[in-house]
Amino acid sequence: MAVLETIYQSVIDGNMNGATSGVNAALAEGIAPSEILNKGLIAAMTEVGRLFEEGEYFVPEMLIAARAMQASVAILKPKLKDADVKPLGKVVIGTVKGDLHDIGKNLVAMMLEGTGFEIIDLGTDVTPEKFVDAIKTHDAGFVGMSALLTTTMPSMKTTIEALKAAGVRERVKVMIGGAPITQEYANDIGADLYAQDGPSAARKAKQALGLA
Ligand code: B12
Structure with a gap:
C-alpha cells in the first residue's frame, strides 16, 4: 500500500x-x-x-x-x-539521581515504545525511592536506568539495592545504559541487561520476554 x-x-x-x-x-x-x-x-x-x-x-x-x-x-x-495491539509490558525508565542528561534515555524510551512497550518515564535526577514507588504503582516488569556521568553510575547500584530492600527486585528486569556503562559494570552491580543504544535495548528487552 x-x-x-x-x-x-x-x-x-x-x-x-x-x-x-x-x-x-x-x-x-x-x-x-x-x-x-x-x-x-x-x-x-x-x-x-x-x-x-x-x-x-x-x-x-x-x-x-x-x-x-x-x-x-x-x-x-x-x-x-482498543485495537488488537497488546503492550509487551511496562517499562519504568529514568536518568539516575544527580544526572540531568536525557537525550539518550529519551531515545531508548521512544525505541522501546515503538517496539510495543508501555513507557513510564520518570525524567531525570530520579532517586532510588522514586524508581521503587513507580515499579509498585505501575506493576512494571522492566526498569531502565540511564547514567552519563562516571559520578552518577553508582546510583544504579544504590537503586538496585533499594529494589532489593523494597522486595521488588525479583519482579523486574533491570536494564542499564549510558555512555560510561559497560556489560562488565552491569555484571558487577547485578543488572539483568545492558544495551549500548536504543535499537539493541529494544531487541534485548524483547529477547528477555522470549519474543525475539
Ligand atoms: C549533551 C550533554 C550535556 C547536556 C545534556 C542535555 C540533555 N538534556 O541531556 C548538558 C549541557 C546539560 C550537560 C551537562 C553536564 N555534562 Co554533559 N554531556 C553532554 C554530551 C555532549 C552528549 C550526551 C548525549 O546526549 N549524547 C547523545 C545520546 C544519544 O547518547 P547517550 O546519552 O550516550 O545515549 C545512548 C546510549 O548511551 C544508550 N543509553 C542511554 N541511556 C540508556 C538507558 C538504558 C536503559 C539503555 C538500555 C541504554 C541507554 O542509548 C542511547 C541512544 O543510543 C556528553 C558527551 C558524550 N559524548 O556523551 C557530555 C558528558 C556526558 N557531560 C559531561 C559532563 C562533565 C557534564 C557536566 C558535569 C558539565 C558541567 N561541568 O556542568 C554537566 C552535568 C549535569 C548533570 N548533573 O547531569 C561529561 C561526563 C564525564 C564523565 N565521564 O563523567 C561528558 C562525557 C562530556 C565530556 N567528554 O567531558 N551535558
Missing part, C-alpha cells in the same frame, strides 16, 4: 510532517492502526536502527527519525488502545 511506504520512508528521512500526514491519510483510508504501526512505523525504526548500527546514520538522524516516529505514535496511541 503506497501510503504505508510513504510513512516508512518519511520516518527514515526524519520527515515529521510526511510521517504524520501519512498516518492521518492511512487512517482515513481505513488501514488498521496496528498495520500502520507495524508495517509503517516500527519497520522504519528497525531500518533506522540498522543504519545506525552500521554507521550510516548518526545520532542526529536517529533523533529526527525518532521525533517523526513519536509524533506519529501520538496520533495512533488513542486508536491503538
Whole structure:
C-alpha cells in the first residue's frame, strides 16, 4: 500500500510532517492502526536502527527519525488502545539521581515504545525511592536506568539495592545504559541487561520476554 511506504520512508528521512500526514491519510483510508504501526512505523525504526548500527546514520538522524516516529505514535496511541495491539509490558525508565542528561534515555524510551512497550518515564535526577514507588504503582516488569556521568553510575547500584530492600527486585528486569556503562559494570552491580543504544535495548528487552 503506497501510503504505508510513504510513512516508512518519511520516518527514515526524519520527515515529521510526511510521517504524520501519512498516518492521518492511512487512517482515513481505513488501514488498521496496528498495520500502520507495524508495517509503517516500527519497520522504519528497525531500518533506522540498522543504519545506525552500521554507521550510516548518526545520532542526529536517529533523533529526527525518532521525533517523526513519536509524533506519529501520538496520533495512533488513542486508536491503538482498543485495537488488537497488546503492550509487551511496562517499562519504568529514568536518568539516575544527580544526572540531568536525557537525550539518550529519551531515545531508548521512544525505541522501546515503538517496539510495543508501555513507557513510564520518570525524567531525570530520579532517586532510588522514586524508581521503587513507580515499579509498585505501575506493576512494571522492566526498569531502565540511564547514567552519563562516571559520578552518577553508582546510583544504579544504590537503586538496585533499594529494589532489593523494597522486595521488588525479583519482579523486574533491570536494564542499564549510558555512555560510561559497560556489560562488565552491569555484571558487577547485578543488572539483568545492558544495551549500548536504543535499537539493541529494544531487541534485548524483547529477547528477555522470549519474543525475539
Ligand atoms: C549533551 C550533554 C550535556 C547536556 C545534556 C542535555 C540533555 N538534556 O541531556 C548538558 C549541557 C546539560 C550537560 C551537562 C553536564 N555534562 Co554533559 N554531556 C553532554 C554530551 C555532549 C552528549 C550526551 C548525549 O546526549 N549524547 C547523545 C545520546 C544519544 O547518547 P547517550 O546519552 O550516550 O545515549 C545512548 C546510549 O548511551 C544508550 N543509553 C542511554 N541511556 C540508556 C538507558 C538504558 C536503559 C539503555 C538500555 C541504554 C541507554 O542509548 C542511547 C541512544 O543510543 C556528553 C558527551 C558524550 N559524548 O556523551 C557530555 C558528558 C556526558 N557531560 C559531561 C559532563 C562533565 C557534564 C557536566 C558535569 C558539565 C558541567 N561541568 O556542568 C554537566 C552535568 C549535569 C548533570 N548533573 O547531569 C561529561 C561526563 C564525564 C564523565 N565521564 O563523567 C561528558 C562525557 C562530556 C565530556 N567528554 O567531558 N551535558
